Amino acid sequence: MNYLSTRKNGTNNEEKVSFKEAVINGLTKNSGLYFPETIPSLPSSFFENIENLEDNQIAFEVLKPFVKESLNEQQLKQIIKETLNFSIPVVQVENNIFSLELYHGATQAFKDVGARFMSRCLSYFYSKNENNQNVTILVATSGDTGSAVANGFFDVKGINVKILFPKGKVSPYQEFQMTTLGKNIQAIEVEGTFDDCQKLVKEAFNDTELREKITLSSANSINVARLLPQMLYYFLAYKQLKIQDVLGNKKLVVSVPSGNLGNISAGLIAKKIGLPIERFIAAHNANDTFYNYLQTGKYEQKASILTYSNAMDVGNPSNFERIEYLYNKDLEATKKDISAFTVDDISTIKEITNCYEKNNYLLDPHGAVGKLALHQSLKENEIGLFLETAHPQKFSEIIQKAIPNYESEKVDLSNAKKLFIKNSYDELVEIILK
Numbered sequence: 438m439n440y441l442s443t444r445k446n447g448t449n450n451e452e453k454v455s456f457k458e459a460v461i462n463g464l465t466k467n468s469g470l471y472f473p474e475t476i477p478s479l480p481s482s483f484f485e486n487i488e489n490l491e492d493n494q495i496a497f498e499v500l501k502p503f504v505k506e507s508l509n510e511q512q513l514k515q516i517i518k519e520t521l522n523f524s525i526p527v528v529q530v531e532n533n534i535f536s537l538e539l540y541h542g543a544t545q546a547f548k549d550v551g552a553r554f555m556s557r558c559l560s561y562f563y564s565k566n567e568n569n570q571n572v573t574i575l576v577a578t579s580g581d582t583g584s585a586v587a588n589g590f591f592d593v594k595g596i597n598v599k600i601l602f603p604k605g606k607v608s609p610y611q612e613f614q615m616t617t618l619g620k621n622i623q624a625i626e627v628e629g630t631f632d633d634c635q636k637l638v639k640e641a642f643n644d645t646e647l648r649e650k651i652t653l654s655s656a657n658s659i660n661v662a663r664l665l666p667q668m669l670y671y672f673l674a675y676k677q678l679k680i681q682d683v684l685g686n687k688k689l690v691v692s693v694p695s696g697n698l699g700n701i702s703a704g705l706i707a708k709k710i711g712l713p714i715e716r717f718i719a720a721h722n723a724n725d726t727f728y729n730y731l732q733t734g735k736y737e738q739k740a741s742i743l744t745y746s747n748a749m750d751v752g753n754p755s756n757f758e759r760i761e762y763l764y765n766k767d768l769e770a771t772k773k774d775i776s777a778f779t780v781d782d783i784s785t786i787k788e789i790t791n792c793y794e795k796n797n798y799l800l801d802p803h804g805a806v807g808k809l810a811l812h813q814s815l816k817e818n819e820i821g822l823f824l825e826t827a828h829p830q831k832f833s834e835i836i837q838k839a840i841p842n843y844e845s846e847k848v849d850l851s852n853a854k855k856l857f858i859k860n861s862y863d864e865l866v867e868i869i870l871k
């Protein structure tokens with residue numbers, strides 16, 4: 438499998454790289470994102486028989502065509518085993534609505550899967566690195582990426598991690614998970630928004646002078662090694678829905694709480710592979726850039742708005758390019774597979790309260806956005822699945838607004854270590870080169 442850039446710059450000089458190169462480079466030479474050259478399909482027998490396969494087997498079959506030139510079967514199996522090391526249950530919440538709980542991993546958010554997969558790919562790729570140079574992973578986070586990456590790479594030899602997060606815009610729990618590991622993990626607090634952090638990271642990747650001095654690699658959802666394993670959620674969910682025997686003749690609709698659109702992009706690729714998902718819902722908070730695109734056909738990036746579902750506070754979703762690429766900029770084709778909803782903070786809180794009182798099911802703010810979007814759109818002949826992307830206890834202050842007697846976990850930041858920079862590229866470079 439080759440990987441191409443989502444940005445075309447003349448047909449003759451298109452960059453074409455292996456999985457390994459795509460993972461190491463992060464971004465393409467023309468600042469686009471890597472995308473698989475073809476999406477291989479799996480035979481219908483695979484889906485008919487999926488409930489009889491082990492999770493690891495499913496993962497192996499799905500991922501193999503995407504990585505086989507860069508990882509041998511043994512390596513891929515080992516990576517999968519270490520990646521899928523926690524349960525991902527499908528839980529019925531109400532009639533026809535199910536929750537896919539992606540938060541049972543180390544940092545209690547779905548990004549654990551991508552982070553673990555990527556860190557292990559990189560450690561294979563860099564163990565053969567002749568000049569034995571340390572690799573610097575540079576990542577911007579609106580909250581959950583940072584903790585998942587920090588945890589996924591913690592104590593991995595030869596890899597230094599620098600995490601940029603916006604000051605005052607991540608939860609204490611998220612900050613705790615990023616700033617208390619130490620060793621090869623360094624947290625950098627930035628005076629600015631998530632988009633500022635992301636811009637600083639992009640600037641570093643485009644800085645050829647810097648990249649001559651150090652080996653830089655990304656770990657954001659833009660990296661294909663983060664993106665591709667996220668397809669697995671959808672396959673594993675489908676398997677469980679079949680085991681629970683709830684699909685019948687109904688069509689499956691999946692609602693994805695979305696920020697950078699990485700998770701939903703992976704779902705769309707899964708659908709292309711042949712997974713029987715009728716349609717997707719991109720569930721957004723007040724950050725409505727993609728929602729507006731589907732309404733108007735115009736993509737207009739915005740400054741990010743702070744909301745209760747802060748891991749989705751993204752005004753310029755980086756994976757939009759991949760969706761555009763996948764659908765060849767055909768708006769009508771895109772709208773056939775994806776609809777979008779936006780949910781405001783007040784409705785998010787109400788949904789957490791209602792769902793708890795009615796169904797005795799505790800949602801986190803992101804899952805609440807996903808469930809509400811699903812609720813507004815589900816038809817008679819459909820079964821709905823929303824992704825529960827984080828554990829509610831990561832957002833206990835917000836849960837308490839909805840459920841006042843909810844017990845919050847205390848966070849002890851006394852051992853936290855972080856650096857602080859203004860929204861300044863020069864300050865960042867200084868830290869990176871230190």
Ligand SMILES: *Cc1c(COP(=O)(O)O)cnc(C)c1O
Pocket residue numbers: 546547548580581582658694695696697698699700701748749803826827
């Ligand atoms: C990252 C994240 C999202 C958004 O996922 P994208 O792939 O960026 O669209 C949603 N919920 C939680 C809890 C997250 O951490």
